Amino acid sequence: MQRQVRAVAVEERGYAEIATVGLLLAILVGFALFLYCRAEEQTVPVTGRTQRVALSEEDQAKLGAGAYRDILAESATEIVRTGPEATLVRRAGERIAEVADDPGFAWEFTLIASPMKNAWCLPGGKVAIYSGILEVAQDEEGLAVVMAHEIAHAIAQHGAERMLQEQLTQVGLLALSTTLGGLDSATRGTLLALFGAGAQLGVLLPFSRDMESEADRIGLIYMARAGYNPEAAIGFWERMAAAREGPEPPEYASTHPSDATRIANLQKWLPEAMEEYRRSTETGTRMLPRRPPWRPLLLPPAPAPRMAAASASD
Numbered sequence: 001m002q003r004q005v006r007a008v009a010v011e012e013r014g015y016a017e018i019a020t021v022g023l024l025l026a027i028l029v030g031f032a033l034f035l036y037c038r039a040e041e042q043t044v045p046v047t048g049r050t051q052r053v054a055l056s057e058e059d060q061a062k063l064g065a066g067a068y069r070d071i072l073a074e075s076a077t078e079i080v081r082t083g084p085e086a087t088l089v090r091r092a093g094e095r096i097a098e099v100a101d102d103p104g105f106a107w108e109f110t111l112i113a114s115p116m117k118n119a120w121c122l123p124g125g126k127v128a129i130y131s132g133i134l135e136v137a138q139d140e141e142g143l144a145v146v147m148a149h150e151i152a153h154a155i156a157q158h159g160a161e162r163m164l165q166e167q168l169t170q171v172g173l174l175a176l177s178t179t180l181g182g183l184d185s186a187t188r189g190t191l192l193a194l195f196g197a198g199a200q201l202g203v204l205l206p207f208s209r210d211m212e213s214e215a216d217r218i219g220l221i222y223m224a225r226a227g228y229n230p231e232a233a234i235g236f237w238e239r240m241a242a243a244r245e246g247p248e249p250p251e252y253a254s255t256h257p258s259d260a261t262r263i264a265n266l267q268k269w270l271p272e273a274m275e276e277y278r279r280s281t282e283t284g285t286r287m288l289p290r291r292p293p294w295r296p297l298l299l300p301p302a303p304a305p306r307m308a309a310a311s312a313s314d
Helices: 002-038 057-074 084-099 132-137 140-155 158-179 185-225 232-242 259-282
Strands: 040-043 050-053 108-112 119-122 126-130
Touching: 050 158, 057 119, 057 126, 057 158, 084 108, 084 140, 084 185, 119 140, 126 132, 126 140, 132 140, 132 232, 140 185, 140 232, 158 185, 185 232, 185 259, 232 259
Parallel strands: 108 126
Antiparallel strands: 040 050, 119 126
16 A cells, blocks of 8 residues: 555656646747747848847947947057058948948947957947958958958847847757756766757857858948959958968868858859949949058057957958
């Protein structure tokens, strides 16, 4: 009799645990659906891709502006406010933003003295260029490649799209953790680590590479609209590849396309951009004059930005 009672109790506990896990999974699935449905559906300019973003344009602008102020405050002594380089950064950025599919961003373009060959953007149109990349750009058209790429990230709202992707991945990780609750800690930890690695290699990194490629394609069109020859993009990225320190990481483990993939894609998209360039010159868009290479700015390096931002470097 006692054995039967214990067996019934064990069985009831088992049912209770299953019911609890099922309830938690239902809640997590519901939360994931809520995040997805709540996200705004939009169409990316130029490519026509449909996307969902975690934040409204207004919220993105607030987030980007706050982070931008913090980063510039940390880099106050390295900001280059005057001189031909700073003037060209603002000039090229403003010219390209003028012909972009701008939803009304308050654009800012800042040059930071640093040997890093890098550039980044934050949501809402906040762009920073590190002076080290000017050596790779070499001239104004090279700089336009960088600026158009960063402006494309902002216009395509890649930061807010990435945020939604990461939120959904975290919900998936919580759901798996709940499902594996009955396993021993070692096995559970191993499976969660495998899921995390799979999500990184199979979802997040490919997603990041796709966004970089999309920014390359949109950037070609924007620089062409502004009167810059998009053929300059090939030379710029070839020089970026040559300036790399150390071996190139395998593409599957990188946030950026490989050098070969990037250049092949640019060559594939170049005819479309050249048509845009011809139209811009035919309609009188002024081609800005090429300038000689810039001298390196020998100032203290600036700290890298703390929040994740779309970047032109590998």
